[in-house]
Amino acid sequence: MIEVQNLCKSFGEVKAVDKVSFTAEDGKITGLLGPNGAGKSTTLRMLYTVFKPDSGTATVDGFDIQRDALKVKSSIGVLTHGAGIYERLSARENIRYYGQLHGLSGKSLDVRIDELAELLDMQDFIERRTKGFSQGQKTKVALARALIHSPKNVLLDEPTNGLDIMATRGLREVISRLKDAGHCVVFSSHIMQEVAALCDEIVIIAKGAIASKGSPEFLLQSTGKESLEDAFVKAVGSEEGLI
Amino acid sequence: MMSQTIDKKAGKLHGLWVIFKKEVIDNLRDRRTLTTLGLSIIISPLFIIGIQWFAEEKVKSETDPVTAKAFELPVIGAELAPNLMDWLAQNNITVVEPPSDPEASIRSGDRRVVMVIEESFVERFNSSKPAAVKLIHDSSISGLEKLGLRTVQRALRSYSSQIGSKRLQVRGVDPNVLNVIQINLSDVATPESKNTQILGIFPYLTIMMIMFGGMYLAIDSTAGEREKGSLESLLTLPVERSHILLAKLLATAFFSALTFFLTLTGLALALKYAPVDSIDIAITPQRLIYVFIACSPFVFVGSSMLILVASFTKSYKEAQSYLGFITMLPSMPLIFLAFLSPEPSTSNMWVPSFSQALIMIETLKGEPIAGSLVVLSAFCSIAIAIVLSFIAMKLYQRERILG
Numbered sequence: 001m002i003e004v005q006n007l008c009k010s011f012g013e014v015k016a017v018d019k020v021s022f023t024a025e026d027g028k029i030t031g032l033l034g035p036n037g038a039g040k041s042t043t044l045r046m047l048y049t050v051f052k053p054d055s056g057t058a059t060v061d062g063f064d065i066q067r068d069a070l071k072v073k074s075s076i077g078v079l080t081h082g083a084g085i086y087e088r089l090s091a092r093e094n095i096r097y098y099g100q101l102h103g104l105s106g107k108s109l110d111v112r113i114d115e116l117a118e119l120l121d122m123q124d125f126i127e128r129r130t131k132g133f134s135q136g137q138k139t140k141v142a143l144a145r146a147l148i149h150s151p152k153n154v155l156l157d158e159p160t161n162g163l164d165i166m167a168t169r170g171l172r173e174v175i176s177r178l179k180d181a182g183h184c185v186v187f188s189s190h191i192m193q194e195v196a197a198l199c200d201e202i203v204i205i206a207k208g209a210i211a212s213k214g215s216p217e218f219l220l221q222s223t224g225k226e227s228l229e230d231a232f233v234k235a236v237g238s239e240e241g242l243i
Numbered sequence: 244m245m246s247q248t249i250d251k252k253a254g255k256l257h258g259l260w261v262i263f264k265k266e267v268i269d270n271l272r273d274r275r276t277l278t279t280l281g282l283s284i285i286i287s288p289l290f291i292i293g294i295q296w297f298a299e300e301k302v303k304s305e306t307d308p309v310t311a312k313a314f315e316l317p318v319i320g321a322e323l324a325p326n327l328m329d330w331l332a333q334n335n336i337t338v339v340e341p342p343s344d345p346e347a348s349i350r351s352g353d354r355r356v357v358m359v360i361e362e363s364f365v366e367r368f369n370s371s372k373p374a375a376v377k378l379i380h381d382s383s384i385s386g387l388e389k390l391g392l393r394t395v396q397r398a399l400r401s402y403s404s405q406i407g408s409k410r411l412q413v414r415g416v417d418p419n420v421l422n423v424i425q426i427n428l429s430d431v432a433t434p435e436s437k438n439t440q441i442l443g444i445f446p447y448l449t450i451m452m453i454m455f456g457g458m459y460l461a462i463d464s465t466a467g468e469r470e471k472g473s474l475e476s477l478l479t480l481p482v483e484r485s486h487i488l489l490a491k492l493l494a495t496a497f498f499s500a501l502t503f504f505l506t507l508t509g510l511a512l513a514l515k516y517a518p519v520d521s522i523d524i525a526i527t528p529q530r531l532i533y534v535f536i537a538c539s540p541f542v543f544v545g546s547s548m549l550i551l552v553a554s555f556t557k558s559y560k561e562a563q564s565y566l567g568f569i570t571m572l573p574s575m576p577l578i579f580l581a582f583l584s585p586e587p588s589t590s591n592m593w594v595p596s597f598s599q600a601l602i603m604i605e606t607l608k609g610e611p612i613a614g615s616l617v618v619l620s621a622f623c624s625i626a627i628a629i630v631l632s633f634i635a636m637k638l639y640q641r642e643r644i645l646g
Contacts, residue, residue, distance in 0.1 A: 048479045051642050073481040080479065084472030088272040089265075100261040101480045142476070 001026050001184055002047065002153055006056035009042055016042040018208040019056065024186045024201065026152070029179050031199035032188040035236065039208040040188035041081055044157050047186070048078045060153055074102065077151035079159050083142035087131040091122065091141045094130060098145035109148075116144040120174060136167030143174070154178055156187035160194060172198060196228045204235045211235040258482035262490035267497060270460045276498065279456060284505040287448040288513030291441055296519045302390070314391050317341040317348075320360035324368070327360075327376075327402060334398040349381050355391040356380050371410060438524050442607055443581035446600030447574050449506050449538075454545045454570040456502025457495040461549035464491040466562035475645055488550070488639045492632055496546040503542060507531050524607050534606050538599040540621040543628035545573065551635040554644070580604065592616040593623040 002024040009017040017039040024030035032040045045051040047058055049069045057064060063071040085094045092113055099109045117126045120140045125133070130141060139159065147154065156175070160168045175198060178185050189195050195202055196216060203213040212219060212235040216228055223231040270276050304312060319341040321328055328338050342348040345357040359377040368374040376399065380392050408418035468474045477487065511526035526534075552569050556562040573596035580600055585591055587605060592598040592612075598620035605612045638644070 045475075050475060050478045050645065070481045070483075073479060076479070078476065078479040080472070080475040082472045083476050084468075084474075086265075086269055086473060087471075088269050097261070097265050098476075098480065101258050101482055103257065103481075145476075 002030075002058065002060050002186060004043075004047070004056075004058040007043060007046055007053045007058060008055045009039075009046060009051060009053050015208050017046070017053075020203075020205065020208075020210055021056075022201075022203045022210065022213055024153075024184050026184045027179060027182045028200040029175060029185045029187070029198050030201040030203065031195040032186065032203050032205055033192065033195045033232065034188075034190065034205035034211075036190055038190075038205045040190075040205055041157055042208075043205070044155055044186070044188055048076055048080075048155055049073060074149070075151055076153045076155055077146035077149065079139075079143055079146045079154075079156040081157040082161070083139070085130050085133075085138055085141050085145075088129060090129050091126045091133075091137075091144075092117075094141050095145045095148055099148040102149035104149060112148060112150075113144070116147060119177070120144055121170065135162040136164060136170075139163060139167065139171070143171070147178075151183075153184045154186070156185070158188055158190070160189065160191065168194075192229055192232050204232060206236045211237070256486070258480075259486040259490045259493075262482070262487055263494050263497075266460065266464050266491055266494035270463065270494065270498060273459065273463070275459050279459065280498075280502060280505060283452050283456060283502045284509035287452060287506050288509045288517070290448060291444060291510065292513045292517040292519060292522070294444075295441060295522055296517065299519055313337040314394050315339050315354075316356060316358055316391075316395060317345070317354055318358045318360065319345065320362070320364070323360045323362075323364050330402045331395075331398055334394070334401075336395065336398060345379050349379055352384075355384070355388060356395050358395065438522055439584070440581070441522060441524060442604045443584075445510070445607065446580060446603045447577040449503065449510075449603060450541065450545075450577060450596050450600065451571065451574040452506040453499050453503045453542055454549070454573060457499035457542075457546050457549050458566050458570055460498050461491075461495045461546070461553045462559060462562040462566055464494065465550060465553040466556045467559050469557070469645065470559050478645075484639050485636045488554070488636050489632070492546055492550045492635070495550055496542050499542045499546050500539060503538070504535055507535060526607065530606055534603055537602045537606070537617050537621070540624035540628070541573075541595055541599045544595040544624050544631070547628045547631035547635060548572075551631050551638070554635050554638050587612045587616050589616070589619065592619050595620075595624040595627055598624070 004023070005021050007017055007020045008015070020039070020043055022030070032043065034040050042051065046053045047060070047065060049065050049072055052066060057066075059065065060072045061075050063075065065072050085091075086097070089097065095113050095116065096109060099105075099112065104112065113126070117123050120143060122137070122140050122144065125137055130138065133141070139162070143156075143159070146156075159171055159175075163171060172194070175185055175187065179200075187198075199216070201213070201215060202219060204211045204219075212222065212231075214222065219231045219235070220226070220228065223234045225231040225234055314336045316331065316336050316338055317340065318328070318338050321338055331338060341357060342354065345354070345359070348354045349357060357379040359379065361375040361377065364374045364376070378392065378395060407421075411418045411420075468477070478484065507526065508531065511528075511531050514522060514524050514526055548569055549566060552565050553562045556565055576597055577600050584604075585601070587598075587601045592601065598616075602612055602617060602620065
């Protein structure tokens with residue numbers, strides 16, 4: 001479970017994230033929706049501890065993102081924006097590297113890699129060096145390495161970026177299965193349909209601040225709109241940057 | 244949650260070791276690394292032995308009295324001094340017809356030297372006054388091409404002193420009255436230390452190869468990793484950032500050291516088997532290992548310089564242009580060692596790269612440096628490497644590292 005309270009982060013004059021608070025529960029998918037540059041990535045970067053907030057706090061399974069950064073890192077799996085993998089290593093070696101850095105080793109690690117290869121349908125290319133992989137294949141490797149230590153909490157920053165329709169469908173299925181297995185999933189997106197189709201809880205971010213949040217039903221009610229799309233537009237204030 | 248307990252058991256340095264191993268394997272699969280390693284064993288020997296072999300062949304072919312080709316000397320007014328012409332012929336100099344414009348033929352490089360016997364030669368020679376002979380040459384030509392001028396000058400000098408002695412004898416004077424001082428040289432140099440050219444260029448090449456050996460890994464594992472977008476993911480793992488940087492630094496040092504070792508081995512083999520008589524240096528296995536150990540602290544200075552610069556560059560290209568310069572930097576001052584031979588002392592043995600160069604030179608000369616100075620060199624180099632690594636670690640903590 002991830003609890004965020006009043007997170008703030010500025011870069012010089014620009015307030016990238018302004019008093020963002022929300023709670024992402026286990027067994028639920030929480031979507032951060034907002035136009036490009038709204039502060040989604042910065043919020044996630046603070047949660048996965050590579051950025052330090054100027055003020056505010058957040059905890060992951062009760063661990064503070066600043067004081068217990070290493071414990072937070074152990075309990076999250078992260079798919080960063082445009083995640084790169086190592087071209088000269090095979091898919092399996094890429095995933096094993098992350099497993100080892102999480103303290104896994106030996107046969108149990110290889111068994112876990114095989115499980116993920118099956119889950120993500122990557123048996124065909126698991127032993128191949130990743131140079132020349134398609135974007136979909138690369139994303140699968142990056143996702144598998146993020147999940148290698150069976151993290152309770154999964155953070156995905158625009159995971160469907162650059163994926164074709166089939167790969168996107170596959171990814172959505174994986175995200176749903178993570179939810180069913182009781183994981184806490186947070187993902188960011190600027191694609192309304194995607195968020196609408198997957199999320200139990202939606203946090204709409206615009207210009208660094210939360211414009212609205214709640215379940216899809218709640219968003220419809222509170223904005224008085226008939227479709228989620230209209231509700232998003234009303235909450236954000238414009239259609240700019242949304243697809 | 245099980246992963247956390249395993250992580251703790253594996254110890255603090257577990258992550259460092261995993262990253263180090265990955266960087267080494269990843270880099271070994273990089274063709275550029277393999278090329279660098281391969282070149283390191285070939286290129287320095289080729290350079291050193293090649294130059295020396297070429298020089299030796301040239302000197303042999305031009306000066307050896309038995310095998311050398313006769314030097315062709317155009318002479319203007321040869322008929323004025325038939326005796327001198329005979330003398331030149333005996334000294335392996337063939338007198339040939341002069342060109343119509345001697346200055347132009349020298350300038351164009353057709354001829355190296357043209358001799359002009361002045362009109363007054365016969366008269367002054369007969370009256371025992373200095374008789375003038377002019378040598379037209381170009382002083383801007385370099386190196387071995389000057390051998391011709393020297394050969395001619397030497398022949399003229401010996402002719403001059405021979406005739407002079409005869410003139411004194413005719414007048415009843417012992418020619419030795421002209422030899423006021425007899426200079427006897429006693430040379431204490433070991434045979435090895437006479438190879439000053441090689442000794443001067445040896446550390447220059449070696450230090451450069453040490454830097455070059457770590458360059459690609461330093462770029463790839465910092466600026467390259469950022470550009471490919473894998474750095475951010477790596478930073479989300481439960482490993483201290485300082486350990487990530489340290490692992491990359493050690494992997495860089497590993498390849499620098501490997502290149503260093505291969506360079507030394509290549510040179511040792513070349514010096515042993517190369518067909519060059521004038522080189523009298525032997526790198527015995529003991530000397531090789533001593534030089535490798537005594538100079539290895541520089542590997543850390545070099546690697547930390549590379550990693551430091553690579554950590555604040557934004558892209559692969561930027562890193563490449565900066566590191567190209569950084570790679571040359573430590574070997575630049577060593578160019579002076581080709582002309583100067585400073586004695587190792589506390590005033591110069593604390594300087595990284597310079598002190599290691601002196602260790603190499605003195606060891607190869609067979610005149611080992613005092614142990615305390617070698618320790619000074621190691622201590623200062625490691626201290627500087629620690630400071631540089633510390634700065635790199637601080638830079639690595641910044642959020643801007645993600646670009």
